[in-house]
Amino acid sequence: MAKFEGVKWANKQLRYLLDEKKPEILEMDSKVYSISKSIHYGIFLAFEGIRFFCRKKNDNQLELTFLNLHKNLERFQRGISFNLGAHQQNLVPTIDELYDILLKYFKDPSHREFLTEMAEIKAQGYLRPFTVDEELSIGVTFPNKPSIRIIACRYERYLGEPFTGVVIPYLIRACSLNGTGNLKLGVNYLMSLKAVDEAKKILPEAGSALFLDDRFYLDIRDRNITEWDSSCCLFAFQDGTIVKIPESNLILPSITIQGIKSILIRKGIKVEERNISYGELIDRVNNKEVVAICSVGTAGILNRCKKLLLIDNQKKILGVYEWDEKHELFNKLGEIKEYYWKIYQDEAETPPDIKIEKFII
Numbered sequence: 001m002a003k004f005e006g007v008k009w010a011n012k013q014l015r016y017l018l019d020e021k022k023p024e025i026l027e028m029d030s031k032v033y034s035i036s037k038s039i040h041y042g043i044f045l046a047f048e049g050i051r052f053f054c055r056k057k058n059d060n061q062l063e064l065t066f067l068n069l070h071k072n073l074e075r076f077q078r079g080i081s082f083n084l085g086a087h088q089q090n091l092v093p094t095i096d097e098l099y100d101i102l103l104k105y106f107k108d109p110s111h112r113e114f115l116t117e118m119a120e121i122k123a124q125g126y127l128r129p130f131t132v133d134e135e136l137s138i139g140v141t142f143p144n145k146p147s148i149r150i151i152a153c154r155y156e157r158y159l160g161e162p163f164t165g166v167v168i169p170y171l172i173r174a175c176s177l178n179g180t181g182n183l184k185l186g187v188n189y190l191m192s193l194k195a196v197d198e199a200k201k202i203l204p205e206a207g208s209a210l211f212l213d214d215r216f217y218l219d220i221r222d223r224n225i226t227e228w229d230s231s232c233c234l235f236a237f238q239d240g241t242i243v244k245i246p247e248s249n250l251i252l253p254s255i256t257i258q259g260i261k262s263i264l265i266r267k268g269i270k271v272e273e274r275n276i277s278y279g280e281l282i283d284r285v286n287n288k289e290v291v292a293i294c295s296v297g298t299a300g301i302l303n304r305c306k307k308l309l310l311i312d313n314q315k316k317i318l319g320v321y322e323w324d325e326k327h328e329l330f331n332k333l334g335e336i337k338e339y340y341w342k343i344y345q346d347e348a349e350t351p352p353d354i355k356i357e358k359f360i361i
Helices: 037-041 070-084 086-091 095-107 109-121 184-202 254-267 278-286 328-344
Strands: 010-016 023-025 050-056 062-067 124-133 144-156 163-167 208-212 225-228 231-236 241-244 268-275 288-295 300-312 317-322 355-361
Touching: 010 095, 010 288, 023 095, 037 124, 050 109, 050 328, 062 109, 062 328, 070 095, 070 124, 070 254, 095 109, 095 124, 095 144, 109 144, 144 300, 163 184, 184 208, 225 231, 231 254, 231 328, 241 254, 254 288, 254 300, 254 328, 278 288, 278 300, 278 317, 288 328, 300 328
Parallel strands: 163 208, 163 300, 241 268
Antiparallel strands: 010 023, 010 144, 050 062, 050 124, 062 355, 124 144, 208 225, 231 241, 231 288, 288 300, 300 317
16 A cells, blocks of 8 residues: 655644634644544544655745646535535635635644754655544534644655556445545545455555456456545556546546646557546557556656556456556656656746636745
C-alpha cells in the first residue's frame, strides 16, 4: 500500500464546528471523543488530500502555492454533503468558507517555524482536511455535532518507483449504485488495504492492487479497469497514445490526473479518455503493447509500475506486464511528473486549465 515517508507534522490542528461556524486552533494531539459515531460507525468521515508548496519571499513573508485548489475544495464539499442528512444540507460550508478556514489554519503564528523550514528545504507539503462528529453519542444517526479538522505535514516520498502490483478481480473497491466510489471517504479504503493484502499473497513484493469495476456478473474480460487501491491510473501504449479512465461513480475525480492530462496534451501527446476492459489489457500486455501503467494521485503525482500480474478469479496468471524503460513515452512520463512539481515552484509554464492559487501569510 502506498505510504508517506519522511513525514514531519505541523504543531497545531484546526477545528471548525459546522453548526457554530467557529474555527479554533487546537493542539495536534487534541482528542476526538471515543464516544463518537465517527469512531464507532465511520459516520461523517470524509477527507481531502491537497499538495502545496511554501516559498519565502524577499520581504520575509511566506507564500503558499496550490494548483486547482478550488477543485479539491469542491470535492471535499461533496464528501461533506454526502455524509449529512437532507435536513442538514444548510450546514455544508460554501467554498468561500473552506478557503477562509484553510487560511486561518496556515496563518496561525504557531506554524511559522514549520512553514519557514519547509520553504528553506523546498519540501513537499500535504494538507489534510477531514470531518468528524464531535457529539458524545454512539447512536446510528447522522452527526449532531459535525466538524472539520485540518492538519498539515511535509514529506519526502509517497509510493515511488519502482513499484509492483496485482490486478485483484475478486474484490470490489466500491459499488457504483451507492455513489461513494467518486468521493474521498474512509469507507473506500479498507477494501483497498484488503486488496493489497491479497496482492501480497500472490506477489510478496507487491505494493499496489488494481481494481476492476463492480459488474462481477460479467465475464471477467468484459469488466473495466477502474483504479489503483489509492490512486487513479494512466496507460501508455506503444503507438504513443495515453489512455485515461473516464470519471464515474467508481472513479475518484483526481485533481492531479486532470493536470497531468493537460500537460500531456500541451506537449503534443495524444490522450484518449475511454474505458479499458480487462480483456483489452490482457491482450495488449501479452502482445507487448503496453509501455507504462501509472499511478497518479496528489501525494505521489505520477509513479510508473514496473511489474503487474494480471490474474483471474482463481488466481491463475493471465498476463505479466513489465515496463518498457527504452520507449520514448516512458521517459516523457517521468519528465512530466517533474514538470508538474516545477509548476508549484514557478519553474515551469502553467497550462491554461491549471489554476495556480497563491496566498501570502
